[in-house]
Amino acid sequence: MMSRAGRRPGNPDTREAILSAARTLFAANGFNATSVRQIAAAAGVDPAMIHHYFKSKDQLFLTTIQVGIDIPSKMALVLAGDPEKFGHNLLTTVLEVWDSEDGASLVAAFRSALSDPTTSAMVRDFVTTAVLGTLVGALHLAPDDAPQRAGLIGSQMLGLVVGRYILAIPPLAAMPADKVVAAIAPTIQRYLTGPLGF
């Protein structure tokens, strides 16, 4: 065990100590029940160090599961656009990220999330709070059906990711990105702003 003394910004030990403490606490207690303050205490650093290195609890979590993509800022870009083009923008952004060279780290993280119940629970909490919760909050959905609309959007996006990238089912994996966007964007747009049929 290395000494906790003398950690300061720019010290790589500090970053590693935060990551190690975060992995342990997220695994033990889940994403929602783990606070930045708890992680800082376990790592023996000031909470400001966590913001210095990782910006947010969301970003720290993504780093612990080895996803090097800034999902919150990608989502901010999508959500800043015209709500009527949300379906199109969400699909374009998601396909850009997963089709890029960062995609491999997402596939690995997703596989482990699906195979291990502890990681599944962490990812479920993260998706529910940081992804679907952000959607509901940013898009001014009616409170009575907001979670269901967010869940339906999640179902189509999850299936696209699992089918195209995790299982690599041929017709989905081989489909050009612009065709995927054209075919699926109306689904996302209806789940967001259209009639749900009930």
Added chain:
Amino acid sequence: MMSRAGRRPGNPDTREAILSAARTLFAANGFNATSVRQIAAAAGVDPAMIHHYFKSKDQLFLTTIQVGIDIPSKMALVLAGDPEKFGHNLLTTVLEVWDSEDGASLVAAFRSALSDPTTSAMVRDFVTTAVLGTLVGALHLAPDDAPQRAGLIGSQMLGLVVGRYILAIPPLAAMPADKVVAAIAPTIQRYLTGPLGF
């Protein structure tokens, strides 16, 4: 509990006992941690019987998934109906199976399948051939876009299953089955017979 005595090649009890033991052990311990020897012991048969009936652990695993879902006869029921009600019928059937008591073992099997690339490949081939291939064959889709339509249907159904049952994301897991059917059926129907936007 039936007697273990007198099992021999050609005895249908032997095959069923192996399948039943395999379902239980795969669900409890996952694919990788379950050995042919353990399944044979739980079924009260010689390991050679497993190779006689199923050739390999992989094949036995696929058989347990196939038998659990009973895809061929379930799909035959869905496909025998009015093509304009296909979306509704497919969703109703899939939710019935996964919401039933078979659901728990399907979740465990699905988790194991996605965690391991070799098993993922088996599941991918199975979904491509037995599910999407059957759709394309039975529904007289135009040959130029049939695989893409089948793939799009697969993407929405996969995401529903992963979101509602594997990750158990609250708004999807808690949504009443009739609302899921009402909201998602038009998506499936458009992917099958409607405009794809390209």
